[in-house]
Amino acid sequence: MKSGFGNSKGQTSSLNPRAKPLKRPSQARAVFTVEAIYEAFVRIWRRDGWSRLTTREVALEAGVAVGTLYDYFPSKEALISGYVRHCMEGLLQRLETEVVQAHDLDWRARIRHLITLTCAPDEIRLPLFSPAVQAIEHQFTEAKHHRRVYDELSQKWHAVFAACLDLPERPADTTIDAWVIMAWGGRRYCATAQPAAQAQTAWLSEMETMICGRLAGTL
Template structure:
Protein backbone atom coordinates (compact mmCIF):
# COMPACT_ATOMS: atom_id res chain seq x y z
CA UNK A 1 0.00 0.00 0.00
CA UNK A 2 1.32 3.46 -0.83
CA UNK A 3 2.17 5.70 2.07
CA UNK A 4 -0.01 8.55 0.81
CA UNK A 5 2.76 11.13 1.25
CA UNK A 6 4.40 13.07 -1.51
CA UNK A 7 7.43 15.30 -1.26
CA UNK A 8 8.27 16.87 2.06
CA UNK A 9 8.96 20.49 2.83
CA UNK A 10 11.08 20.71 5.93
CA UNK A 11 9.72 18.18 8.40
CA UNK A 12 6.07 18.56 7.41
CA UNK A 13 4.74 15.74 5.18
CA UNK A 14 2.66 16.78 2.19
CA UNK A 15 -0.43 14.78 1.34
CA UNK A 16 -0.37 13.06 -2.03
CA UNK A 17 -2.62 15.18 -4.30
CA UNK A 18 -4.33 11.98 -5.50
CA UNK A 19 -5.60 11.47 -1.93
CA UNK A 20 -7.84 14.52 -2.28
CA UNK A 21 -11.30 14.59 -3.89
CA UNK A 22 -11.31 16.67 -7.07
CA UNK A 23 -14.63 18.41 -6.45
CA UNK A 24 -17.86 18.24 -4.46
CA UNK A 25 -21.21 17.68 -6.19
CA UNK A 26 -23.57 20.66 -6.33
CA UNK A 27 -26.38 19.62 -8.69
CA UNK A 28 -29.09 17.18 -7.53
CA UNK A 29 -28.12 14.50 -10.06
CA UNK A 30 -24.44 14.72 -9.14
CA UNK A 31 -25.27 14.54 -5.41
CA UNK A 32 -27.37 11.42 -6.05
CA UNK A 33 -24.48 9.84 -8.02
CA UNK A 34 -21.86 10.57 -5.37
CA UNK A 35 -24.12 9.29 -2.58
CA UNK A 36 -24.57 6.04 -4.55
CA UNK A 37 -20.77 5.82 -4.82
CA UNK A 38 -20.42 6.33 -1.06
CA UNK A 39 -23.01 3.63 -0.33
CA UNK A 40 -21.20 1.17 -2.59
CA UNK A 41 -17.88 2.15 -1.02
CA UNK A 42 -19.17 1.37 2.49
CA UNK A 43 -20.66 -1.97 1.42
CA UNK A 44 -17.43 -3.11 -0.22
CA UNK A 45 -15.27 -1.90 2.68
CA UNK A 46 -17.40 -3.81 5.17
CA UNK A 47 -17.35 -6.93 2.99
CA UNK A 48 -13.76 -6.99 1.70
CA UNK A 49 -11.82 -4.54 3.87
CA UNK A 50 -9.53 -1.73 2.73
CA UNK A 51 -7.03 -4.01 0.99
CA UNK A 52 -9.78 -5.67 -1.06
CA UNK A 53 -11.37 -2.40 -2.20
CA UNK A 54 -10.75 -0.85 -5.63
CA UNK A 55 -12.25 2.18 -7.32
CA UNK A 56 -13.28 0.03 -10.28
CA UNK A 57 -15.22 -2.31 -8.02
CA UNK A 58 -16.90 0.65 -6.31
CA UNK A 59 -17.97 2.07 -9.67
CA UNK A 60 -19.36 -1.31 -10.73
CA UNK A 61 -21.23 -1.74 -7.43
CA UNK A 62 -22.64 1.81 -7.65
CA UNK A 63 -23.71 1.36 -11.28
CA UNK A 64 -21.66 4.30 -12.59
CA UNK A 65 -18.92 4.54 -15.19
CA UNK A 66 -15.38 4.43 -13.82
CA UNK A 67 -14.76 7.76 -15.58
CA UNK A 68 -17.64 9.30 -13.64
CA UNK A 69 -16.12 8.12 -10.35
CA UNK A 70 -12.73 9.52 -11.39
CA UNK A 71 -14.36 12.90 -12.06
CA UNK A 72 -14.65 13.16 -8.27
CA UNK A 73 -12.19 10.67 -6.76
CA UNK A 74 -8.80 9.96 -8.41
CA UNK A 75 -7.98 7.20 -5.92
CA UNK A 76 -9.55 5.12 -3.17
CA UNK A 77 -7.78 7.35 -0.62
CA UNK A 78 -9.58 10.35 -2.17
CA UNK A 79 -12.84 8.41 -1.99
CA UNK A 80 -12.31 7.70 1.71
CA UNK A 81 -11.40 11.35 2.32
CA UNK A 82 -14.58 12.49 0.58
CA UNK A 83 -16.70 10.00 2.47
CA UNK A 84 -15.31 11.07 5.86
CA UNK A 85 -16.00 14.72 5.03
CA UNK A 86 -19.52 13.76 3.91
CA UNK A 87 -20.13 11.93 7.22
CA UNK A 88 -18.88 14.86 9.28
CA UNK A 89 -21.09 17.26 7.32
CA UNK A 90 -24.05 15.00 8.15
CA UNK A 91 -23.07 15.06 11.84
CA UNK A 92 -23.00 18.87 11.83
CA UNK A 93 -26.39 18.93 10.08
CA UNK A 94 -27.89 16.57 12.68
CA UNK A 95 -26.55 18.76 15.49
CA UNK A 96 -28.15 21.79 13.90
CA UNK A 97 -31.53 20.17 13.23
CA UNK A 98 -31.88 18.08 16.39
CA UNK A 99 -30.17 20.35 18.93
CA UNK A 100 -29.73 23.97 17.84
CA UNK A 101 -33.12 24.28 16.11
CA UNK A 102 -35.03 22.08 18.61
CA UNK A 103 -36.84 24.91 20.36
CA UNK A 104 -39.03 22.63 22.50
CA UNK A 105 -36.09 21.37 24.62
CA UNK A 106 -35.04 22.63 28.04
CA UNK A 107 -31.36 23.40 28.52
CA UNK A 108 -30.20 20.15 30.14
CA UNK A 109 -32.11 17.98 27.67
CA UNK A 110 -30.66 19.98 24.77
CA UNK A 111 -27.11 19.66 26.09
CA UNK A 112 -27.44 15.94 26.80
CA UNK A 113 -28.65 15.44 23.23
CA UNK A 114 -25.72 17.53 21.97
CA UNK A 115 -23.26 15.31 23.84
CA UNK A 116 -24.90 12.07 22.73
CA UNK A 117 -25.06 13.01 19.05
CA UNK A 118 -21.44 14.18 19.11
CA UNK A 119 -19.98 11.29 21.07
CA UNK A 120 -22.14 8.20 21.00
CA UNK A 121 -20.92 5.48 18.61
CA UNK A 122 -23.41 5.08 15.78
CA UNK A 123 -22.50 2.31 13.36
CA UNK A 124 -25.60 3.00 11.27
CA UNK A 125 -25.04 6.73 10.77
CA UNK A 126 -21.23 6.60 10.67
CA UNK A 127 -20.27 3.01 9.77
CA UNK A 128 -16.65 3.81 8.96
CA UNK A 129 -15.84 5.81 12.08
CA UNK A 130 -13.79 2.88 13.30
CA UNK A 131 -10.34 1.60 14.21
CA UNK A 132 -9.48 0.53 10.65
CA UNK A 133 -10.04 4.03 9.27
CA UNK A 134 -8.15 5.65 12.14
CA UNK A 135 -5.14 3.45 11.39
CA UNK A 136 -4.81 4.82 7.82
CA UNK A 137 -6.04 8.34 8.56
CA UNK A 138 -2.58 9.80 7.87
CA UNK A 139 -3.00 8.87 4.19
CA UNK A 140 -5.82 11.32 3.55
CA UNK A 141 -5.86 13.94 6.32
CA UNK A 142 -3.66 16.88 7.25
CA UNK A 143 -3.53 18.96 10.46
CA UNK A 144 -5.62 21.64 8.77
CA UNK A 145 -8.46 19.14 8.35
CA UNK A 146 -8.51 18.45 12.09
CA UNK A 147 -8.39 22.18 12.86
CA UNK A 148 -11.28 22.83 10.49
CA UNK A 149 -13.44 20.15 12.09
CA UNK A 150 -12.61 21.40 15.58
CA UNK A 151 -13.66 24.93 14.57
CA UNK A 152 -16.90 23.67 13.02
CA UNK A 153 -17.79 21.47 15.99
CA UNK A 154 -16.98 24.25 18.44
CA UNK A 155 -19.15 26.67 16.50
CA UNK A 156 -22.07 24.23 16.51
CA UNK A 157 -21.67 23.64 20.26
CA UNK A 158 -21.63 27.41 20.88
CA UNK A 159 -24.85 27.74 18.87
CA UNK A 160 -26.40 24.94 20.93
CA UNK A 161 -25.57 26.65 24.22
CA UNK A 162 -26.74 30.02 22.86
CA UNK A 163 -30.10 28.36 22.08
CA UNK A 164 -30.51 27.47 25.78
CA UNK A 165 -32.54 30.53 26.73
CA UNK A 166 -33.30 29.03 30.15
CA UNK A 167 -29.63 29.04 31.20
CA UNK A 168 -29.13 31.96 33.59
CA UNK A 169 -25.40 32.07 32.82
CA UNK A 170 -23.84 31.09 29.50
CA UNK A 171 -20.52 29.19 29.57
CA UNK A 172 -17.66 31.08 27.97
CA UNK A 173 -16.44 30.25 24.47
CA UNK A 174 -13.17 29.01 25.99
CA UNK A 175 -15.06 26.61 28.26
CA UNK A 176 -17.16 25.30 25.37
CA UNK A 177 -14.01 24.75 23.29
CA UNK A 178 -12.51 22.77 26.17
CA UNK A 179 -15.64 20.60 26.37
CA UNK A 180 -15.45 19.91 22.62
CA UNK A 181 -11.83 18.78 22.97
CA UNK A 182 -12.79 16.60 25.93
CA UNK A 183 -15.81 15.05 24.18
CA UNK A 184 -14.51 14.62 20.62
CA UNK A 185 -11.02 13.66 21.77
CA UNK A 186 -12.56 11.03 24.03
CA UNK A 187 -14.62 9.65 21.18
CA UNK A 188 -11.56 9.35 18.95
CA UNK A 189 -9.67 7.59 21.73
CA UNK A 190 -12.57 5.17 22.17
CA UNK A 191 -12.21 4.33 18.49
CA UNK A 192 -8.46 3.79 18.92
CA UNK A 193 -8.54 1.88 22.24
CA UNK A 194 -11.75 -0.06 21.48
CA UNK A 195 -13.15 -0.31 25.05
CA UNK A 196 -16.14 -2.58 25.51
CA UNK A 197 -19.72 -1.29 25.38
CA UNK A 198 -20.00 -0.94 29.17
CA UNK A 199 -16.79 1.10 29.40
CA UNK A 200 -17.90 3.33 26.53
CA UNK A 201 -21.31 3.90 28.14
CA UNK A 202 -19.64 4.81 31.46
CA UNK A 203 -17.38 7.34 29.68
CA UNK A 204 -20.39 8.91 27.97
CA UNK A 205 -22.29 9.21 31.27
CA UNK A 206 -19.28 10.89 32.88
CA UNK A 207 -19.04 13.44 30.07
CA UNK A 208 -22.73 14.28 30.58
CA UNK A 209 -22.36 14.46 34.36
CA UNK A 210 -19.33 16.73 34.26
CA UNK A 211 -20.80 19.22 31.80
CA UNK A 212 -24.29 19.27 33.32
CA UNK A 213 -22.86 19.61 36.84
CA UNK A 214 -20.86 22.62 35.71
CA UNK A 215 -24.01 24.17 34.28
CA UNK A 216 -26.02 23.47 37.43
CA UNK A 217 -23.18 24.82 39.55
CA UNK A 218 -23.24 28.03 37.53
CA UNK A 219 -26.99 28.22 38.12
Protein backbone atom coordinates (compact mmCIF):
# COMPACT_ATOMS: atom_id res chain seq x y z
CA MET A 1 0.00 0.00 0.00
CA LYS A 2 1.15 3.53 -0.73
CA SER A 3 1.50 6.24 1.86
CA GLY A 4 -1.66 8.18 2.56
CA PHE A 5 -3.94 8.27 -0.46
CA GLY A 6 -2.05 7.63 -3.68
CA ASN A 7 -2.86 9.18 -7.05
CA SER A 8 -4.37 7.05 -9.77
CA LYS A 9 -2.29 6.87 -12.93
CA GLY A 10 -3.21 9.54 -15.41
CA GLN A 11 -5.19 11.61 -12.92
CA THR A 12 -4.26 15.04 -11.67
CA SER A 13 -5.02 15.66 -8.03
CA SER A 14 -7.08 18.72 -7.12
CA LEU A 15 -5.74 18.64 -3.58
CA ASN A 16 -2.96 20.78 -2.25
CA PRO A 17 0.20 18.61 -2.56
CA ARG A 18 0.93 19.38 1.09
CA ALA A 19 -2.26 17.48 2.02
CA LYS A 20 -0.50 14.16 1.45
CA PRO A 21 1.82 12.28 3.82
CA LEU A 22 5.39 12.19 2.51
CA LYS A 23 6.42 8.69 3.54
CA ARG A 24 5.55 5.68 5.65
CA PRO A 25 7.57 4.60 8.68
CA SER A 26 9.45 1.36 8.11
CA GLN A 27 11.80 0.94 11.08
CA ALA A 28 10.42 0.13 14.54
CA ARG A 29 11.57 3.45 15.98
CA ALA A 30 9.91 5.38 13.16
CA VAL A 31 6.67 3.44 13.62
CA PHE A 32 6.74 4.31 17.33
CA THR A 33 7.33 7.98 16.50
CA VAL A 34 4.45 8.19 14.04
CA GLU A 35 2.15 6.40 16.47
CA ALA A 36 3.07 8.98 19.14
CA ILE A 37 2.28 11.74 16.65
CA TYR A 38 -1.13 10.22 15.94
CA GLU A 39 -1.89 9.92 19.64
CA ALA A 40 -0.99 13.57 20.21
CA PHE A 41 -2.99 14.61 17.16
CA VAL A 42 -6.12 12.91 18.50
CA ARG A 43 -5.71 14.37 21.99
CA ILE A 44 -5.37 17.91 20.65
CA TRP A 45 -8.25 17.49 18.18
CA ARG A 46 -10.55 16.30 20.97
CA ARG A 47 -9.43 19.09 23.28
CA ASP A 48 -9.17 22.10 20.98
CA GLY A 49 -10.94 21.21 17.72
CA TRP A 50 -9.64 21.20 14.15
CA SER A 51 -9.44 24.97 13.67
CA ARG A 52 -7.06 25.43 16.61
CA LEU A 53 -4.90 22.39 15.90
CA THR A 54 -1.40 23.05 14.54
CA THR A 55 1.38 20.71 13.49
CA ARG A 56 3.80 22.49 15.83
CA GLU A 57 1.52 21.86 18.79
CA VAL A 58 1.17 18.20 17.77
CA ALA A 59 4.95 17.83 17.64
CA LEU A 60 5.35 19.38 21.09
CA GLU A 61 2.58 17.18 22.52
CA ALA A 62 4.16 14.07 20.97
CA GLY A 63 7.64 14.96 22.25
CA VAL A 64 9.24 15.01 18.80
CA ALA A 65 11.04 17.71 16.85
CA VAL A 66 8.89 19.76 14.49
CA GLY A 67 11.25 18.79 11.68
CA THR A 68 10.70 15.13 12.45
CA LEU A 69 6.94 15.55 12.15
CA TYR A 70 7.42 17.42 8.86
CA ASP A 71 9.44 14.48 7.53
CA TYR A 72 6.14 12.62 7.46
CA PHE A 73 3.39 15.23 7.51
CA PRO A 74 3.95 18.62 5.82
CA SER A 75 0.57 19.94 7.02
CA LYS A 76 -2.26 19.07 9.36
CA GLU A 77 -4.27 17.96 6.31
CA ALA A 78 -1.50 15.46 5.56
CA LEU A 79 -1.62 14.39 9.18
CA ILE A 80 -5.32 13.58 9.12
CA SER A 81 -4.91 11.88 5.73
CA GLY A 82 -2.27 9.62 7.24
CA TYR A 83 -4.34 9.04 10.35
CA VAL A 84 -7.45 8.02 8.41
CA ARG A 85 -5.32 5.66 6.34
CA HIS A 86 -3.81 4.28 9.55
CA CYS A 87 -7.31 3.61 10.94
CA MET A 88 -8.41 1.93 7.72
CA GLU A 89 -5.37 -0.32 7.67
CA GLY A 90 -6.10 -1.25 11.27
CA LEU A 91 -9.65 -2.25 10.34
CA LEU A 92 -8.46 -4.33 7.39
CA GLN A 93 -5.90 -6.06 9.62
CA ARG A 94 -8.55 -6.87 12.23
CA LEU A 95 -10.77 -8.34 9.53
CA GLU A 96 -7.88 -10.51 8.38
CA THR A 97 -6.81 -11.79 11.79
CA GLU A 98 -10.17 -11.94 13.57
CA VAL A 99 -12.38 -13.10 10.71
CA VAL A 100 -10.50 -14.49 7.70
CA GLN A 101 -7.97 -16.38 9.83
CA ALA A 102 -10.47 -17.34 12.57
CA HIS A 103 -10.64 -21.02 11.64
CA ASP A 104 -12.41 -21.96 14.87
CA LEU A 105 -15.54 -19.95 13.96
CA ASP A 106 -18.49 -21.39 12.08
CA TRP A 107 -19.86 -19.37 9.20
CA ARG A 108 -22.57 -17.64 11.26
CA ALA A 109 -20.15 -16.41 13.92
CA ARG A 110 -17.64 -15.39 11.25
CA ILE A 111 -20.17 -13.37 9.26
CA ARG A 112 -21.61 -11.70 12.37
CA HIS A 113 -18.12 -10.60 13.42
CA LEU A 114 -17.44 -9.37 9.88
CA ILE A 115 -20.54 -7.18 10.00
CA THR A 116 -19.83 -5.91 13.50
CA LEU A 117 -16.24 -4.91 12.72
CA THR A 118 -17.22 -3.26 9.43
CA CYS A 119 -20.20 -1.37 10.78
CA ALA A 120 -19.28 -0.62 14.38
CA PRO A 121 -15.59 -1.19 15.19
CA ASP A 122 -14.23 -0.37 18.61
CA GLU A 123 -12.77 3.10 18.09
CA ILE A 124 -11.05 4.26 21.24
CA ARG A 125 -9.49 7.36 19.73
CA LEU A 126 -10.91 9.65 17.05
CA PRO A 127 -13.67 7.87 15.12
CA LEU A 128 -12.81 7.15 11.52
CA PHE A 129 -16.27 8.46 10.71
CA SER A 130 -17.57 11.40 12.71
CA PRO A 131 -19.23 14.71 11.84
CA ALA A 132 -15.92 16.44 12.59
CA VAL A 133 -13.97 14.31 10.13
CA GLN A 134 -16.63 14.33 7.43
CA ALA A 135 -16.89 18.11 7.61
CA ILE A 136 -13.29 18.49 6.43
CA GLU A 137 -12.66 15.34 4.38
CA HIS A 138 -12.85 17.36 1.16
CA GLN A 139 -9.57 18.94 2.26
CA PHE A 140 -7.62 15.68 2.20
CA THR A 141 -9.50 13.13 0.07
CA GLU A 142 -10.98 12.71 -3.40
CA ALA A 143 -13.45 10.32 -5.04
CA LYS A 144 -10.63 7.97 -6.10
CA HIS A 145 -9.61 7.58 -2.47
CA HIS A 146 -13.10 6.48 -1.50
CA ARG A 147 -13.00 4.02 -4.38
CA ARG A 148 -9.71 2.62 -3.12
CA VAL A 149 -11.16 2.08 0.35
CA TYR A 150 -14.21 0.38 -1.15
CA ASP A 151 -12.03 -1.90 -3.30
CA GLU A 152 -9.87 -2.92 -0.34
CA LEU A 153 -12.85 -3.54 1.91
CA SER A 154 -14.64 -5.49 -0.81
CA GLN A 155 -11.57 -7.69 -1.32
CA LYS A 156 -11.50 -8.43 2.41
CA TRP A 157 -15.19 -9.35 2.45
CA HIS A 158 -14.65 -11.71 -0.48
CA ALA A 159 -11.76 -13.31 1.42
CA VAL A 160 -14.02 -13.82 4.44
CA PHE A 161 -16.68 -15.61 2.41
CA ALA A 162 -14.01 -17.72 0.70
CA ALA A 163 -12.84 -18.78 4.17
CA CYS A 164 -16.35 -19.92 5.17
CA LEU A 165 -15.93 -23.50 4.00
CA ASP A 166 -19.06 -24.59 5.89
CA LEU A 167 -21.42 -22.18 4.11
CA PRO A 168 -24.50 -23.93 2.64
CA GLU A 169 -23.88 -21.98 -0.58
CA ARG A 170 -21.43 -19.20 -1.36
CA PRO A 171 -23.17 -15.98 -2.49
CA ALA A 172 -22.44 -14.45 -5.87
CA ASP A 173 -19.66 -11.88 -6.05
CA THR A 174 -22.18 -9.18 -6.98
CA THR A 175 -24.19 -10.01 -3.85
CA ILE A 176 -21.12 -9.66 -1.63
CA ASP A 177 -20.29 -6.32 -3.23
CA ALA A 178 -23.86 -5.12 -2.62
CA TRP A 179 -23.58 -6.06 1.06
CA VAL A 180 -20.32 -4.11 1.36
CA ILE A 181 -22.06 -1.00 0.02
CA MET A 182 -24.97 -1.52 2.41
CA ALA A 183 -22.70 -1.96 5.44
CA TRP A 184 -20.13 0.75 4.68
CA GLY A 185 -22.66 3.21 3.30
CA GLY A 186 -24.87 2.71 6.34
CA ARG A 187 -21.97 3.33 8.66
CA ARG A 188 -21.08 6.58 6.93
CA TYR A 189 -24.69 7.74 6.99
CA CYS A 190 -25.01 6.98 10.69
CA ALA A 191 -22.05 9.30 11.26
CA THR A 192 -23.82 12.02 9.28
CA ALA A 193 -27.37 11.65 10.59
CA GLN A 194 -26.37 10.56 14.11
CA PRO A 195 -29.51 8.55 14.85
CA ALA A 196 -30.18 7.44 18.41
CA ALA A 197 -28.10 4.56 19.75
CA GLN A 198 -31.19 2.35 19.72
CA ALA A 199 -31.72 3.00 16.01
CA GLN A 200 -28.08 2.20 15.23
CA THR A 201 -28.29 -1.03 17.24
CA ALA A 202 -31.46 -1.98 15.33
CA TRP A 203 -29.73 -1.26 12.01
CA LEU A 204 -26.78 -3.49 12.90
CA SER A 205 -29.14 -6.26 14.05
CA GLU A 206 -31.12 -6.06 10.82
CA MET A 207 -27.93 -6.22 8.76
CA GLU A 208 -26.94 -9.44 10.54
CA THR A 209 -30.43 -10.96 10.27
CA MET A 210 -30.73 -10.14 6.58
CA ILE A 211 -27.32 -11.40 5.51
CA CYS A 212 -27.30 -14.52 7.71
CA GLY A 213 -30.90 -15.31 6.75
CA ARG A 214 -30.04 -15.00 3.07
CA LEU A 215 -27.02 -17.28 3.50
CA ALA A 216 -29.05 -19.86 5.42
CA GLY A 217 -31.78 -19.83 2.77
CA THR A 218 -34.46 -18.53 5.13
CA LEU A 219 -34.90 -15.21 3.34
